Amino acid sequence: MDFEPWWLIFVPVLFALGWLAARFDFRQMLRETRTLPDSYFKGLNFLLNEQPDRAIDAFVEVAKLDPETTELHFALGSLFRRRGEMERAIRVHQSLLSRSDLPEAEREHAQHELAHDFLKAGMLDRAESAFEQLKDTRYALPALRSLIRIYESEHDWPRAIEAVKTLQGLVDEPVPQIVHYYCEQAQMALAAKPFDADAAHTALDAADHAAKQAGQGESASKAAKVRTAMLRARLAQLEGDLKRERMYLESILADAPEFAGQVAEQLLANYRNAGQAAEGLDVLQKQYARYASLDLFNVVFRELRVQQGAAPAWAFARGALRHHPSLLGLDRLLEAELSSTDGSQQDQEQGPVRGADLSLLRSLIHKHTQRLDRYACRTCGFQARRYYWQCPGCNGWETYAPRRLEELE
Numbered sequence: 001m002d003f004e005p006w007w008l009i010f011v012p013v014l015f016a017l018g019w020l021a022a023r024f025d026f027r028q029m030l031r032e033t034r035t036l037p038d039s040y041f042k043g044l045n046f047l048l049n050e051q052p053d054r055a056i057d058a059f060v061e062v063a064k065l066d067p068e069t070t071e072l073h074f075a076l077g078s079l080f081r082r083r084g085e086m087e088r089a090i091r092v093h094q095s096l097l098s099r100s101d102l103p104e105a106e107r108e109h110a111q112h113e114l115a116h117d118f119l120k121a122g123m124l125d126r127a128e129s130a131f132e133q134l135k136d137t138r139y140a141l142p143a144l145r146s147l148i149r150i151y152e153s154e155h156d157w158p159r160a161i162e163a164v165k166t167l168q169g170l171v172d173e174p175v176p177q178i179v180h181y182y183c184e185q186a187q188m189a190l191a192a193k194p195f196d197a198d199a200a201h202t203a204l205d206a207a208d209h210a211a212k213q214a215g216q217g218e219s220a221s222k223a224a225k226v227r228t229a230m231l232r233a234r235l236a237q238l239e240g241d242l243k244r245e246r247m248y249l250e251s252i253l254a255d256a257p258e259f260a261g262q263v264a265e266q267l268l269a270n271y272r273n274a275g276q277a278a279e280g281l282d283v284l285q286k287q288y289a290r291y292a293s294l295d296l297f298n299v300v301f302r303e304l305r306v307q308q309g310a311a312p313a314w315a316f317a318r319g320a321l322r323h324h325p326s327l328l329g330l331d332r333l334l335e336a337e338l339s340s341t342d343g344s345q346q347d348q349e350q351g352p353v354r355g356a357d358l359s360l361l362r363s364l365i366h367k368h369t370q371r372l373d374r375y376a377c378r379t380c381g382f383q384a385r386r387y388y389w390q391c392p393g394c395n396g397w398e399t400y401a402p403r404r405l406e407e408l409e
Ligand SMILES: [Zn+2]
Pocket: 377, 378, 379, 380, 381, 382, 391, 392, 393, 394, 395, 396, 399
């Protein structure tokens, strides 16, 4: 028989068939399909047709017939949780937990997932008890971390501190926010009526100790140190110890000048109470020359007006604005100027028009500065008029710079 060139076409066809046979074992595939219960396909069908509740029922049925399908449940549960369908996620995980034949490892896994469902659904007390049940399992560490977050959001500082201590007994893991937990405790003691000096001292000593421990590896957080010093100053003030109060406040000016604006008012009051208002103003002016900030500018400008009158205050403001052009600074300046001429007789040398001009100018500027006159979280961008140690938006600690938005741009 002669060789025909068209025979060559069989060669690639045979190769292709061999390749297919190597990849598909059709008999195996058919066998697997037959072992899957009907409920599985029913469930899949419901899921694809956007009928998740009926799908859950069908899959629970599958689980009863075939205990090997726990992975399917976990996948389904996390899918629902990701989509924010918390009731369904909880139902899936609870149905898993209710199975008596569930192996211990799977039971722990389901319990952990369920705790996260509760947490995401905002059911904090149920999440708390679910995480607590994981204490002696392989999920002990992540459960403890979640518990710390829960106690923190409940402002239950003693339990948060306990949990951090337990965590650090298990692993060598830095938890820098523990300094703030102690500070929060001290703050509560100071806010109590009457204030609890002993509790405040104890909490602040613990805060210093924790900061020292945290700072062994790298430099301890500056903001936490500032906060401790601020609370110590407040405690000294309540105890009537002006000297100690001043020492703490001035330590902040020296070590963390960016926070000077936060304590300027209190420092000034401290000097005033000691009958040394002029010295206090001098300290703040020198501080401003060393490290300018808008919050400090406000305090110095206002105090200059009170102590020395309009001309020196304006001279200071003009110099400050020339060095650090700022709309907010100008806004504050005009506000002070307007409030001082309001109701009083019009300044003869300036004429009656000037007041109107000023107030027009101010309303123009003020419209723009409102946006800038805020502190902003570096992590989530949450903006607030007052300074926060913990962001109310993302619950991060020390995420606010002690500077107004305008100064950050
Ligand atoms: Zn934030």
